[in-house]
Amino acid sequence: MNKSIYVFSAFIISAFGFAQTAQIKGVVLNEQDSPVQNVLVQAQDRQVYTNANGFYFLEVSPSDQITIKFQADAYQTVTYTESLKENQSFELNIRLSDHSEELKELVIDKNLQQRFEGTTIISPDVIRRIPGANAGVENILKTLPGVYSNNELSSGYNVRGGNFDENMVYVNEIEVYRPFLIRSGQQEGLSFTNNSMTEKVDFSSGGFQAKYGDKMSSVLDITYRKPKQFGGQLDASILGGGVTVDLASKDQKWTAITGFRYRNNALLVNSQDVEVDYKPRYLDAQSLITFQPSAKWEWSLLLNASSNVYEYTPLVKRTKFGTIGDSKEMSVYYEGSEIDKYQTYFGAFKGIFKPNLENSYKIIASAYHTKEEEYYDILGQYNLGNVSGDLGGNAGEVEYTVGLGSQLNHGRNNYDALIVSAEVKGQHKLDENEIEWGVRYVSEDIRDRLVEWEVVDSAGFSLAHPYFSTPNNQPYEPYQGELLPYQNVRATNFVKINRLNGFAQWSRRGAIGEHETFVNVGARAHYWNVGAEGYETSNAQFIISPRAQFAIKPNWENTDMVFRLSGGLYHQPPSYRELRAMDGSINPNVKAQQSIHIALSNDYSFKIKNTPFKLFTELYYKDLSNVNTYTLENVRIRYRADNNAEAYVYGADMRMNGEIVPGIESWFSVGYLKTEENYNNKGFIARPTDQRLKLGLMFQDYMPTIPNLKLYLNLVYNTPLPGGSPSYVDPYQYQLRLKNYMRADAGFSYIFKDQTFKSEKRWLKPFEEMSVGFEIYNLFNNENAITNTWVRDVYEKKMYAIPNRMTMRTFNLKLNMRW
Known part of the structure; x- marks a missing residue:
């Protein structure tokens, strides 16, 4: 403390x-x-x-x-x-x-424009420096108000009651996608975004403009930089590393930036309470090539190829839980392994034509291909025992066994998807007015095979699924029913989705008296149909999403404030994941989920002893209909695919940031939300993302006596998240929650050379920057859990929740060089 x-x-x-x-x-x-x-x-x-x-x-x-x-x-x-x-x-x-x-004199305040639009700007240097088990832009987003995550191994995040699938991510105005089959964070490997190639990061947690796509929660808009000259960067650590090379012609017409990355999560996974033989190989290569033959034309090509191979062989797991007076330990001995492969290829072509300063036109064409396979056969044989509380020689040892059993999990899942898109956009400025429009066509071709089953045995008795109708009173009565897997899902789906969407919006900066104002009004339209082999062709669907923003900066003496009101009708046409029900079947007629979103915010800039600070506060409310309910286990989402629910979200966010060290930002954030859903008129219960309170701290400082030594701290605290119940049970009967999530990652970096600290040492002359760092993940060694494993005691007929813990305290070394 x-x-x-x-x-x-x-x-x-x-x-x-x-x-x-x-x-x-x-x-x-x-x-x-x-x-x-x-x-x-x-x-x-x-x-x-x-x-x-x-x-x-x-x-x-x-x-x-x-x-x-x-x-x-x-x-x-x-x-x-x-x-x-x-x-x-x-x-x-x-x-x-x-x-x-x-x-x-004409005065143009671009910073004020960003405040009017309500976007959060994140410095790429902050992203690169701040420590985290999964370092990257998502690592920083999790410290912002309204952004929640209980999984340091995953790049996924929830925003204001939404799930992972409700967030949009753009790189250079091109939409990017997450892998489909991943079930846990340790399988993810690398996020798409390469931090070393990033120049600008904008984030909006709600109330965003019509020019952004058809999702309900957030927008992450990333821009890769254009090199000015030859250069390079090397980032290396125990967890992996990367090399980035900058190229530019003398006349600046040709530029290219290319990055190669490698990551190995073994250091983090080995800190968990499972002994494993873990061989992950995460590789990634990206390149952005630009050609600007004149001031009016610019062409660019964004390429990405990644290969993630995940080999996981669990050996032994020992987990102690319970209280001091009733302590228990579960020991699990494993046989078998899991081998997963995720290969993705992405390419996008972009052309920009600027006939003059008032008008610009863009064409964007992209193709995304992913081939994923997930194969596993893992047998876990467990022993559940009472732990001695005797302060003598047997303290902490298992006294006697209260439960025995085994669990066999089998999976043979394959997913192959090709997503192709073409888009035309325009932007026009007329005095204080700006008009933007765009039209996009998307074709999705998906081939999916799902084969998963689970057999559960407790003390020699096979357990059927709890929804199975035949009574099962083992071991007191013989079981008369058919022997069936505890869970069994089998499906093969071939699905094609065609989408045509577009937007148009108008913006204007003006004034009411002496008060500056900003208005944005726009709408999106989306038309789509679904064709699934073996199912009737869906009815084509069409939705319109109007959106608006209004901001005003009062001309108050010695007070710099911006007030902003935004909202609209936000739709989310279903992706393939939302079309697939929990049994693997397809419902081609799933409707678009709908959210009426209203947000009222205040942006206040002030100074304390000449140090600039900003205080951002926002109140928001969402009314959701056509809700497609789901279960969330680790990072895997499974939908009911029926639109039979309604929901609501409301909350408040606060963030105070300041440049304690000029040019270097730190912030403290607080978020509160409540979200509930009503399925088939059964009544409102907590949604899987109902995480009430969130605290975040992103802090940067230096050592006064050693100015070359810098300190970085990344701290997140989240109150309990629903997810303590088994994923297969009726949520109306079980509403258990996990424990609080708290994690602090600290980093120390010694700067040998950069723009501030010059050096005349000969060995440093080839480099523009060089630093070494030491990082501590999970500084306070908190035992966070992402899910529970449920084990049956056949003698007392009890079910015990054994936490599946996340990573514990881990140390890492880093090396960063630029030339």
Whole structure:
């Protein structure tokens, strides 16, 4: 506890300055689209003049408020405000008005625009530095209010009562997909996003605009960077590593950034209470190639290939649980293994045409192919015993056995999917108005085979599924029914889905009196049909989703606030996973889930002793209909595929962040939510994502006596999540919850060289940056659990919940280099 107080106190009172570097570049044109020479461009204490081509380039110190001014004789002065992070390269093209009459200076505040739209901007450097068992952008998202996760091995996250399937992820405006067959976080390996290639990350937890796709919960919008020159980066740790190479031609027309990654989760999995022979191999290669032949045209190609091989052979598991007065231990001895393979290939082509500064057009074509297989045969034979509480020599040892049994799990699952899409988008600026539109076609071709069964034996007696009608009173009466697996699912599905969707939206920045305002109004439309072999062709379905935002910044003296109201009707047309019922059958006529979402927020910027802070608060409510209920076990979601429920979500989020160290952000967040569903009018009960309270802390600091030594802390606390009951039971009869989830990951990094700490040592001259780090995962060694295993005591007719624990305290070493 003292450590927590110290960390929080340091977050509030620390202050120290570091200088970093960011770049601003662009072209200045006149109203005839001709370059303007000798325009004075000023930012901070730097200034340059545009050359004969109207081009300029500036290096500045990163900040949330960078003012860029453009001045030239006979032209209107333009002032632009932007937020830049370390190593960010920002392109800003400006058109100057050359009217002869005196014109008022034009002020453009881009940072205010982002506040109006309600997006959270996450620095790529924060993503790269902050420690976590599954380091990446998802690791940082889990510290934000409204974002929940109880699984440090998974890149999945829940946002405001939604599940993993309700989140959209874009890379360079291209939608990306998660693997389908994964059942647990330790099978995932690598997230799609390569942090070393990232330039910008925007996140919205609700009330987002119509230009984003048809999901109900959140949008993660990632932009990969364009290199300026040859360079590279190496990241290595005990968990794996990666190499990123930057290439650029002298005239900057051709650029390429390529990243290779490898990950091995054995260090983390071996910290669990299961002895395993674990051989994971997660490999990934990505490349973004761009060609810009002129200021009007740009072409890019995004490629990705990944191969995840998961070999898992459990040996022994020993779990102690219960109280001091009634302590028990379950020992499980395993035979068999699991071998999973996930191979994905992704390619996207993007073209941008900008005939002038007011209009732009984009074409995007992409193809995603995944081949996944999941094969396992694992026999677990367990012994459940009472543990001695005698303080003598037998303390902690099993005194006698109260339960014996075995469990055989078999799986032969194959999934093959090809998703192809083509899209056209446009953007037009008319004075203070902006119009955006887009049309997209998607074809999904899915081949799925599901074969899973489970046989449960308790003290020599085979147990049938609890829903099976034949009475089973073993061992007191002979069982007269048919011997059947405890669970048995078999299905082969060939499904094709065709989608046509589009959007149109209008935005305007204006004023009411002296108060700045922003309005966004738009709508999405989605048409789709489902063809499943062996089933009747579905009826084509069509939905419209109107959305709107209104924001105002009052002109209050010495008070910087933005108020925002957003919402709309959000639909989620079913994916293949939502079409497949728990028995493996397909319902082609599943409707789109629907959510009426309303959010009211306040964004307050202020200073304490010249240190900038921001306080963000938001209240939200969702009314859901056509709900497709599901069960959640670890990271696997299984739907009922029937739309027979309604639900609601309401909550409040708060986040305070500040640059305790200038240019380096830290924040503290609090979230509260409640979500319940009503299935077939049985009454409202907690949804699987009903996690009431969340606390998050993302903290960065330095050692005053050793400024090269930096400290990073990532802390998450979540109250209990539903999931303590067996996944096969009726949730209206069992509403058990897991224990609280608390996890703190700490990191220490020693900087040999970067933009702040220069070095004249010969061996460091080839490098722009070099650092070594030491990380501690699960600092306080909390015993978090993701699910329970249920074991039967045949003598007392009891069922015991044995927690399936997550990773324990683990240590890691890191090396980072840039050149």
